[in-house]
Structure formats: structure tokens, C-alpha cells
Amino acid sequence: MKQRYGDHLSAADLEKITRDLDGDLQGIKRLRDVKLTNADEPDTDFHA
Amino acid sequence: MTQAAASGATLFLPIRELARRIRMRELSPVALVQSSLDRLEQLGPRYNAVVTMMRESATTEALVAERDIAAGKIKGPLHGIPYGAKDLLATRHVPTTWGAAPFREQVFDYDATVIERLRAAGAILVAKLAMVELAGGLGYDHADASFTGPGLNPWNTGFWSGGSSSGPGAAVAAGLVSFAIGSETSGSILTPSAFCGVTGLRPTYGRVSRHGAMALCWTLDKLGPMARTADDCGLVLAAIAGPDPRDESAADRKFSYASHALPSGRPRLAVPTGVIEKVQPAVRENFEASLAVLRRFADVTAQVEFPDLPWGPAVSAIVNGEGAAAFRELLENGRAKELRCPADRTGGYSALMYPAVDYLHAMRLRRPMKRSVAKLFAHFDAIVSPARATVSYPADRPSMASIPASPVVRD
Numbered sequence: 165m166k167q168r169y170g171d172h173l174s175a176a177d178l179e180k181i182t183r184d185l186d187g188d189l190q191g192i193k194r195l196r197d198v199k200l201t202n203a204d205e206p207d208t209d210f211h212a
Numbered sequence: 213m214t215q216a217a218a219s220g221a222t223l224f225l226p227i228r229e230l231a232r233r234i235r236m237r238e239l240s241p242v243a244l245v246q247s248s249l250d251r252l253e254q255l256g257p258r259y260n261a262v263v264t265m266m267r268e269s270a271t272t273e274a275l276v277a278e279r280d281i282a283a284g285k286i287k288g289p290l291h292g293i294p295y296g297a298k299d300l301l302a303t304r305h306v307p308t309t310w311g312a313a314p315f316r317e318q319v320f321d322y323d324a325t326v327i328e329r330l331r332a333a334g335a336i337l338v339a340k341l342a343m344v345e346l347a348g349g350l351g352y353d354h355a356d357a358s359f360t361g362p363g364l365n366p367w368n369t370g371f372w373s374g375g376s377s378s379g380p381g382a383a384v385a386a387g388l389v390s391f392a393i394g395s396e397t398s399g400s401i402l403t404p405s406a407f408c409g410v411t412g413l414r415p416t417y418g419r420v421s422r423h424g425a426m427a428l429c430w431t432l433d434k435l436g437p438m439a440r441t442a443d444d445c446g447l448v449l450a451a452i453a454g455p456d457p458r459d460e461s462a463a464d465r466k467f468s469y470a471s472h473a474l475p476s477g478r479p480r481l482a483v484p485t486g487v488i489e490k491v492q493p494a495v496r497e498n499f500e501a502s503l504a505v506l507r508r509f510a511d512v513t514a515q516v517e518f519p520d521l522p523w524g525p526a527v528s529a530i531v532n533g534e535g536a537a538a539f540r541e542l543l544e545n546g547r548a549k550e551l552r553c554p555a556d557r558t559g560g561y562s563a564l565m566y567p568a569v570d571y572l573h574a575m576r577l578r579r580p581m582k583r584s585v586a587k588l589f590a591h592f593d594a595i596v597s598p599a600r601a602t603v604s605y606p607a608d609r610p611s612m613a614s615i616p617a618s619p620v621v622r623d
Contacts, residue, residue, distance in 0.1 A: 169561060172546035177558045184351070184562035188532065191525035192570045198522060200576050207578035208431070210417045210461065 218247040223294075223387040227444045230390060231289040234281060241281065241292030241336070245274035248294035248338045251388045256339070258369060259382035260361040263299045263309055264340040270294065273336045280334075289447050291334030296389040298377050299340040300347060300426035301327055301435075310426045311358040311376075312345035314547045324424025325459065326393055326435055326452045333451040341379030341392055345551050347400060348376040349428040349535040351559025355607040357552055362607045365408060371604040374404030380438045381408035391439035391448050395425060397432045398527050405438055406599035412438045413445035418463040420449070421456035429534040430461075431575075432527070481506060482516040482592040491601040499598045506596065513592070519584035526574040526581070533571035536563035 165181060166173070173181070218239060222230070233239035249267050256262035277292040302308050302320035309315050327337065342360040344352055355362035355372040363378025365371040366386035373382040377394030381404025384392050394401040396414045405412025413436045420435045427433060437448035446469040453467035483503070488496055506512055542548050543560045551557050588595070 165561060165565065169544070169546075169564075172549060173558070173561070177561075180558045181561045184559065185565065188528075188562055188566060191522075191528050192567070194522040194525040195529060195570060195573050195577065198577060198580075200573065200580075204576045204579060206572055206575035207582065208575070210431070210463075 218243045220247065220251060220387055223248060223251065223390060224440065225390075226441050227289055227293055227390055227439065227447050230293055231291070234292045235286060237282075241277040242271070242274045244292060245270050245294045245336050245338060248389055251386070252296075252339050252383070255386055255388060256383070259364045259366055259373060259379075259386060260358070261342050261363065261373070261379040261382040261386070261388065262296075262339050263311070263342050263360055263379070264307055266303075266306070266337050266339055270336050270338045273331075277334055277336065287332070287334035288451070290330065290451055292336065293334070293390045294336050294338040295330065295448075296339045296341040296380060296383050296392040297324075297327060297337060298343050298380050298392070298394050300343060300395055301340075301393060302424035303327055303337070303340065306340065308340070308426075309359070310346055311343040311360065313359040313550045313552065314542060316359060320424070322424065325421040325456050325462075327424065329452045329454075330393075330448075335451070338389060339383070341377075341383055341389075343378055343380075344376035344400075345553065345556055346539060347395060347397060347426065347428045349397070349531065349539065349560075350548065350551065350556040350563075352553040353555040354553050355609070357556060359552055363404070364607055365604050367409065368604075370606055370608075372407065372607045372609075374407035374604060376400040377404045377412075377438065381405060381410060381412075384408065384410045384438050384440065391437055391444055393435060393448075393452070394438045396434050396436065397429045397531060401434075401436050401438060402599040407604035410438055410440060411442050411445055412436065412599075413442070413449055415449060415453065416463075418461050419453050419467060421452075421454070421459040421462040423456055423458040423462075427534075427538050429531045429538070431534065432530060479510040479593045480591065481510045481512045481594050481596045482588065483512060483514045483596050484518040485515045486518075487597045488514075491598055492603060494603055495598050495601060503596070512596070516588070516592070516595075518595075519581070519588065521577070521581055521584060523581070526577050529566070529571055529574035532563040532566040533568070533574075536560055536566060540564065 300310050301324040304323045344357045363373035365373045366382055377400050380392030380394040383389045385408035401412040401414045415436045437445045439445050450469035455464045456462040549557050
């Protein structure tokens, strides 16, 4: 993150982003707890 | 037809009554539009509800509407009715700011499909209305998250009008417009509708074309009406719904609305477990009063188990992945720093790092999620729940972190 966007981000920004990433990881863990099979495909078909 | 100024009270009438008065020549579209424009100018700033006034084009369109109606060429119930559009809908040669300072000067050379359809139905756009910057896609945590300032609630200007359709919520509640068009990715129609005490209709994805609307999340964005009654919302949805070759996700199904088209039997309504217990007392009181009304004509089943799946994390994953892609340039060129809310200035960067496999995991979860909801709907016609677990809160409150979202789906 620092390497790619360091020019736009302060140390405080990077700290905040680290906290955001931690939050994302918690959500990701809840997602991964739901097991999917090889046959479960991404849904791109929605009907009104 | 009388062109005497329509009173402020007139703007609080439901669309069907306004349409009747216009049809009967008791109300002039010019006077109605003038009244709406005047109220927007006088009261709009009090609520930070307006971005751009459309006085000139609205006045011209009102004169044309009046002439056509006088000649018996009535387009339908929206003919001559003033409305506002959330400022993420493209309007030809007029700024479309997305509520965000970096886009203040942005101008498109075309109209969004929704704008075109409302014009074809005779509705008159009187203002582009305020919104949370970028529809909240970069993680705002404060009401003050738009270059127009925090959206303030007409019932108490010390409180937030809700987001991200903050202007539509306030403008409808204050009788500045007869209806408005909002957008919702995850709560942006229902939240301001709940906080401002108006009726919001968040259509099923694909029901309304997104062509010309700012994209935050291509697979979750929806456009819908915010108005004074459910009937008003039905009338507006009928005008804007339908297939559109410019938006492949717009469903190839026609939608028509008739207020009398109620189910023949008693509708079966489900109240999910937890929605009464986990809300503020004031919300609970209102909700229970609403249930008492519903029970007069519907079978209401309480304590229905809603499928136990990670709804909130799945929405977050999808909004993270798609939102970061939609605003990648803004983040990479550093212009996110110009956003109003500090959380928005950095909020998108973590999303840029969101793992593709986890975005896809959420997209793969959508099928079992849909199946689980379909199973529920085999037994019920509708799910009933408070839109939010709380009433609005002070607009100067520094963080929304402690505010619970929907009691059913925490997003």
C-alpha cells in the first residue's frame, strides 16, 4: 500500500487503512465459514 | 386553469390527488412547479437538500404541460408533477456532481434513462438533489459527507436526513417536491425514507434501468422512487421501470401498476425473529402499530427464522470489490483527498486490496442465498421489518459506527 499509494497517504492514513483491512478480514472470515462446492458458480443472473 | 400560486400545503398532497386537480383544471402545472421551485429555493438550503436548481427548464416544461393538458393531451398521472432527482443521475448539459467535490464540474451530454422516462410521462424535473458523496461507496462514517454539507432532517434540523439519498429524503418530507428519485446499493433509499418519514420503494435489481446513473456497484445498484405514499411510489415506478437496450441488466419484463391489484386472499406476511426485540423502543412502538394495521387484512406470522447466512459481509465484499474498481482512478490519482468526509478520503484504499477470491466467494454465495430466500417465499408473500433499528441521530455525531443497521440484514 505504502509503495503504491504512499505519495497520497500520510502515516495516519496508513494506520487507518490498516484498521480497515483488519475489519475486512473479519468479514472475509465470516464469508469463508460458509463452505461452497466446486459446482457453486458466481451469480450474475438476476431477475426482477 | 388558474395560475394562482399553489400553496405549500398543495405540495404535500399525494400524486393521484394532484393529478386529479390538474386534470379537472383546478390546479395549474405552472403554479405547482412555481411553488415547488420557490420552496426549494427558500427551504432547500435549510436542509442542505439541493445541488442544482432547474428553474428555467422546469418553467418551460410546465408551460408546455399546461398547454398540452388544456388541449386534452394528458400523458398520465405524472403530467405536470414536479420532482427532484438525486444528483447521480445524468442530466444533459447540467452538472451531475455525484455529491463529491472532485466531480463538481462534471457535465454529461445525455439524460439518464430514468430522466427520459419521467419526461415522457410529463413529470417536471425541478432540482438535482443532494447526496452523500459517491453514494457512500468509500465508507463514510459521518452525516457531513457531501460538498453540500450534511443532509438535515426537516423534522428536526439537528438530526441527519439519512443517506445516501439525503436530499430526496429531506425534499420529499419538507414538501419541496412531490416525489424524488433516489438510489440504493445497500440502504440508501430505505434509510433516508425511514429517517425522514417518507415512503421509499427500493425495486428489485434490474427492474429499473441504471443507464446514466453513477455506478458504485454494478450488481447491486438500484434506482427507485421516494414519495409521500406507497401509491405514489407505484405510480412513479410504473413510469420508470422496464427493459432498456442501454442497460443489459434491465429486466426484459414490463411492469404495470394498479392500486386495486391486491391479492385475492389474505396476504401471508413474515416477521423475522429479532426485528422487534433488537430495535429502539420508539421504532418498536411504530412497528407494532403498523403490524396491528396489517393484521386487519393479512395473516402475520411472527418469529420466522430468516436464513442464517453472512448477508452483511457478502454485501460488503461485493461493494468493496466493485466500488474500488468503479473509483480506482480517483483513488490512484489521489483526488479522493478532496472528498468531504475524512473516512472517504482513505476508505477506498483497503478495498483496492480486497482479495479477488473473496469477492468471488461472495458472488458464489448469492445463489444459495437466493435459494434460501425463495424457500422462505414459498410460505410467505412478503417479509415485514422496520427499515432501521433506530430513528435518526444528531447530524454532528462523529461516527455512525455504533448505529445498528437493519435488524434483519446488517447493511
